[in-house]
Amino acid sequence: MTALLQVCDLVKTFGTGEAATRVLRGLSLRLDAGEMAALLGPSGSGKSTLLTILGTLMKPTSGQHVMLGQDLIAADDRALTEFRNAHIGFVFQFHNLLPDFTALENVIFPTAVREGRETAPARARGRDLLARMGLAERIHFPATNLSGGQKQRVAVARALMNSPELVLADEPTGNLDRVSAMQVMELIAEINREEGTTFLISTHDDKIASLCRRQIVVGDGMVTG
Amino acid sequence: MLYALKIAARYLTASKAQTALLVLGVAVGVFIFIFMSALIGGLAQFILSRTVGDISHVTIEAEPDDPALLISPAGHVLLVAERGRTRTASLSEAATWLPLIEAVPGVKAVSPQITGAGFLTRGAQVEQVSVTGVEPGRESAILDLEGYMVEGRARLGAGLIVLGRELADDLDLSLNQPLRLQSSEGVTALLTLSGIYETGNGALDGARAFVSLSTARTLFAMPQGVSQIEIKLFDLNAADATALRIRGLTGLDAVPWTDGAEQLMEALSAQAQTGYFLKTFALITIVIGVASALLLSTYRRRPEIGIMRAMGAGRGFVVFVFVTQGALIGLMGGIMGAGLGYLALLPFPPREAFKPGTLPMDITQGSYGLAITLTVIGAILASILPARSAARVDPVTAIGQ
Numbered sequence: 139m140t141a142l143l144q145v146c147d148l149v150k151t152f153g154t155g156e157a158a159t160r161v162l163r164g165l166s167l168r169l170d171a172g173e174m175a176a177l178l179g180p181s182g183s184g185k186s187t188l189l190t191i192l193g194t195l196m197k198p199t200s201g202q203h204v205m206l207g208q209d210l211i212a213a214d215d216r217a218l219t220e221f222r223n224a225h226i227g228f229v230f231q232f233h234n235l236l237p238d239f240t241a242l243e244n245v246i247f248p249t250a251v252r253e254g255r256e257t258a259p260a261r262a263r264g265r266d267l268l269a270r271m272g273l274a275e276r277i278h279f280p281a282t283n284l285s286g287g288q289k290q291r292v293a294v295a296r297a298l299m300n301s302p303e304l305v306l307a308d309e310p311t312g313n314l315d316r317v318s319a320m321q322v323m324e325l326i327a328e329i330n331r332e333e334g335t336t337f338l339i340s341t342h343d344d345k346i347a348s349l350c351r352r353q354i355v356v357g358d359g360m361v362t363g
Numbered sequence: 364m365l366y367a368l369k370i371a372a373r374y375l376t377a378s379k380a381q382t383a384l385l386v387l388g389v390a391v392g393v394f395i396f397i398f399m400s401a402l403i404g405g406l407a408q409f410i411l412s413r414t415v416g417d418i419s420h421v422t423i424e425a426e427p428d429d430p431a432l433l434i435s436p437a438g439h440v441l442l443v444a445e446r447g448r449t450r451t452a453s454l455s456e457a458a459t460w461l462p463l464i465e466a467v468p469g470v471k472a473v474s475p476q477i478t479g480a481g482f483l484t485r486g487a488q489v490e491q492v493s494v495t496g497v498e499p500g501r502e503s504a505i506l507d508l509e510g511y512m513v514e515g516r517a518r519l520g521a522g523l524i525v526l527g528r529e530l531a532d533d534l535d536l537s538l539n540q541p542l543r544l545q546s547s548e549g550v551t552a553l554l555t556l557s558g559i560y561e562t563g564n565g566a567l568d569g570a571r572a573f574v575s576l577s578t579a580r581t582l583f584a585m586p587q588g589v590s591q592i593e594i595k596l597f598d599l600n601a602a603d604a605t606a607l608r609i610r611g612l613t614g615l616d617a618v619p620w621t622d623g624a625e626q627l628m629e630a631l632s633a634q635a636q637t638g639y640f641l642k643t644f645a646l647i648t649i650v651i652g653v654a655s656a657l658l659l660s661t662y663r664r665r666p667e668i669g670i671m672r673a674m675g676a677g678r679g680f681v682v683f684v685f686v687t688q689g690a691l692i693g694l695m696g697g698i699m700g701a702g703l704g705y706l707a708l709l710p711f712p713p714r715e716a717f718k719p720g721t722l723p724m725d726i727t728q729g730s731y732g733l734a735i736t737l738t739v740i741g742a743i744l745a746s747i748l749p750a751r752s753a754a755r756v757d758p759v760t761a762i763g764q
Contacts, residue, residue, distance in 0.1 A: 156599045195673060195759050216677060223675020234762055236669045238377040255365040296674070 140169040142303055142336050143192065147201040148201035149357075150187050161187045161357035162198065169338060171303065174330040174348035177340040179356035185340045188356065189229070189306045192338065193226055206303065218357075223252050227297030227335075231309035233289040236279040239290075241268060242277040245295045260299075267295035271325060287318030294325055307339040311346055323349050335338065365679055371687035385656045385694045392649040393700025393738050394707070396642050397729040398573045401708050403638030409713050414627060416621050417506045417562065418719070419474075419593035420602045423464075425454040425616045452703025455588035460613050464594060467612065471604050472504035475589040477579035483526075483572065484543040485534045491531065492572045494546065496579020505593045508560055508573065512557060514538050515558030521573040524554040527568030544572065546582035554578070613638050646744065649696070649738055650745040653689055657749035661756075668753050669761025678754035685753050689746025690739055697735035704729055726746040 150162040161184045168176065179185050190196045191203065194210055203210045206225060210218065227248075235244045243256075246264040250256045268277050271291040276284060284292065290310060297305050307326070311319035325344055330337050339350060347353050355363035375382045394742060399420065435441050454460075457475050465473050477496040494723035499519050503509040508517040515538045517525060524544065526536065536542060536556050545551040554574065562568055580586060594617075596605055609617040661668070668681055697733050711724035 190759050195671070219672070219675055219677045222673070228673050230762060234666065236667055236670060238373050247671070248674045251671070251674065251680060254365075256369075265519045300675075 140171050142169050143205035144168045144202070145192070145198075145204075146202040147187070148191065148198045148203070150184070150191065150196075151199045161359055162191075162201075164201070165356070166358050167354065167361055169336055169346055171318060171336055172330070172334040173352055174337045175339070175348045175352040175354055176325065177338055177354050177356060178342075178347055179220060179362075181342075182188050182355070184357045184359045185296070185356050189338070189340055192304075193306050194222045199240050222272060224300060225247055225302050225304060227302040227305040227308035229290070229293050229297050229302070229305065229310040231312045233286075233293040233313075235284075235289055235292055237282050238280075240280055241273060241284060241292045244281055245294055245299055247282035247296060248299045264295070264299065267298055268292070271295050272321075285318075287314055287321060290318070290322050290323065294322060294329075298329060298333075301333075302335065304336045304338065309340055309342070311343065315357070318345065319343075364458060364683055367683040368687055374664070374684070375688055375691060378660075381656070381721045382692070383659075385692055386699060387651065388652045389649050389692060389696025389738060389742065390700035390703060392645045393650070393697050393734050394704045395645040396734045396737075397701060397704030397731060398707065398724075399638055399641045399645070400730040400734070401704070401711075401724045401726060401728050403634060404499065404581075404730075405711075405714060405723040405725030407634060408725055408728070409723035410627075410634075412714075415599060417564075418620060420506050420599045420620050421594040421595040421606045421609060421617050422620075423454065423460075423592040423609070423613075423617050424592070425588070425590050427618060428588050435442070447451040449675055454590065454592065454615070460592070460615065463612055464530060464592065464609055467605060467608055469596050469598060469601050470594055472501070472595040474484045474498065474501045474504040474593045474595075475576070475591075476593060477576060477583055477590050479547050479579070479583045479590070481546040481572070483530070483534060483584065484545065485536060485540075488534050489759070490533055491570070492544075494544065494571055494572050494574060494579065494582065495577045496574050496582070497574045502573065505595050506567075506570050511560040511562045512558050515556070515560045517558055517560070517573075519557070519573060519578075521577060522552075522554055523575065523578075524571040525558040525560060526556060527571055528559055529565065529569035531556065531559045532573070534568070543689060544574070544582065548582065548584045550582050550584060552578060552582055578761060590685065646737055646741050649693075650741045651688075652741045653692055653747075654745035654748055656692075657685060657689055658752065660688070661749045664753070665756050665761045668756045669758040672756065672758040673762060681754045682750040685750035686743055686746045689742040689750075693739040693742025694735070696736035697740070700738070701729070701731040701735055704734075717734050743753065 146166045147164040149160065151158050153159055156158065165184065165188060177185050177188070178180045202340065208221065210221065213221065236247065242261065242264050245267055245353045246256055246260045249260040254262070265277055268274060271294060273288060273291055276288060281292065298348050311322055314322065326337055327349060329335055339346070341347055354361060367519065434616045461473055461475060464470060474497055479494050481492055483492050502517045502519055513528060519525060534542065538556055538559065540556050541553055542556060543551055544554055569660065595601060602621055606617040606619040609615065671681065705726070708724055708726040708729060711722065711726065714725045714727065
């Protein structure tokens with residue numbers, strides 16, 4: 139298998155001096171293209187910090203971070219922003235849609251922001267993705283008028299908009315009822331299977347984790363299993 | 364950046380009440396700006412028209428000859444001829460210069476004149492007057508004599524004289540009555556009162572007599588030339604430049620009205636500066652209002668900014684969204700304020716019809732374009748701080764909020 143991303147000896151320390159807290163303590167991890175992995179571990183183990191670093195939203199204090207052959211530690215903010223837009227999708231626990239926009243406008247945001255306008259091909263892909271998420275009838279609904287499960291499906295569609303190689307999901311079902319959670323996970327599994335998109339899903343839920351082919355356990359700032 | 368414009372517009376329309384209040388606040392500021400511009404500009408116009416509107420804007424006066432001296436070969440002064448006190452100096456080649464002066468850009472009218480002093484006599488009554496001889500047809504070239512006529516006409520011809528109301532009353536004169544005018548040269552003419560004017564200016568109404576240029580030639584024994592040329596300009600503010608130009612063209616000593624009007628100019632300048640202060644305060648209010656509203660908006664939208672950054676929006680994109688909001692608020696408020704200002708100024712009479720006792724608001728001096736431009740620039744500047752603050756939002760922290 140080809141390594142999609144690799145991090146080595148990641149250290150992340152928040153604060154300085156006596157108040158310094160080391161959240162990641164030399165964590166190393168490799169994700170191959172097409173994987174669907176669950177990130178498990180107790181609260182405070184460093185799962186969210188790891189996802190944030192892998193998503194290029196934060197830089198580690200030390201260590202190596204390479205994705206698609208690019209050294210992301212050396213990249214500046216502008217380069218990381220462009221890289222993130224092109225290659226990484228995010229699904230957050232609280233969907234985090236833009237409230238003043240419709241479902242379709244939310245989905246096509248990553249493409250529109252890259253191209254500087256909403257193009258017809260982007261709209262077409264956005265519609266396709268929403269239809270795939272079972273939201274064909276909701277494309278022009280304001281985000282605030284959607285149910286929790288629908289919002290999370292819109293968030294998944296948005297994460298897939300630019301056909302990223304990696305989607306990072308932080309507790310994507312943590313705020314959903316069991317039925318909605320399973321619907322979202324089935325969609326994620328289907329996309330992983332059909333399009334080969336790599337998913338790394340942080341979760342506390344063993345049932346959700348069991349739907350992933352690989353389980354990565356983080357404890358005390360390191361991969362423990 | 365079209366997309367950033369869409370997002371900016373969406374943010375503004377998403378909070379309609381807040382945006383409406385903000386735009387209204389900006390519009391009020393612009394309204395004050397325009398109202399002050401029209402008032403200060405109109406007031407200056409009114410003061411100028413009342414003080415210098417009826418005088419010559421550029422005057423060319425004949426320079427009296429230097430007193431003659433007779434000096435002995437040893438260098439002693441043998442004879443000194445005193446400068447004539449009554450003899451009027453002459454611009455002997457005035458006729459040559461007139462077409463040239465009339466062709467100078469900005470010159471509205473030219474009036475060659477013979478001026479001097481004299482005594483009006485009617486029966487036993489005698490009044491000292493200042494006599495101005497003007498060419499028939501140019502009676503209203505400088506002073507709007509026709510406009511000030513209360514009786515008769517301003518038409519001057521051989522044997523005719525036009526007097527002010529006060530002077531006519533002092534001499535108990537009515538139209539078509541005869542009177543004698545004796546000039547400082549000792550020449551007496553029998554004239555008929557053909558018109559009475561009233562300017563409201565005592566110096567004019569009580570001591571100035573207008574006769575035709577030919578009558579003045581006889582009275583002041585000046586068969587050729589004139590004693591002064593008065594020039595009226597379309598723009599009295601261009602007097603200094605036009606005087607220089609005429610001086611360069613003719614070599615004559617052309618003097619603008621601003622010479623000797625320092626106090627008036629200082630008063631107008633002080634008034635204009637007061638206007639600048641008030642307009643600056645209005646603009647500062649706009650800037651503070653826009654900046655504070657956008658800072659609040661930035662704070663409220665921190666999670667959304669974080670999401671945008673996470674989805675690949677660069678710092679420049681975020682800055683553009685908020686600066687565009689500022690520009691749109693400035694543009695909408697500017698246009699609305701300018702429109703309100705224009706509507707509010709419409710009922711006021713035009714500057715030509717300013718009357719004492721009313722607010723001299725000049726709708727043409729509202730500075731509408733300037734007000735809108737400065738407001739948009741001000742709003743853009745006001746939005747830079749909030750925009751930079753938004754661009755610095757840490758997506759991780761913001762999304763976690």
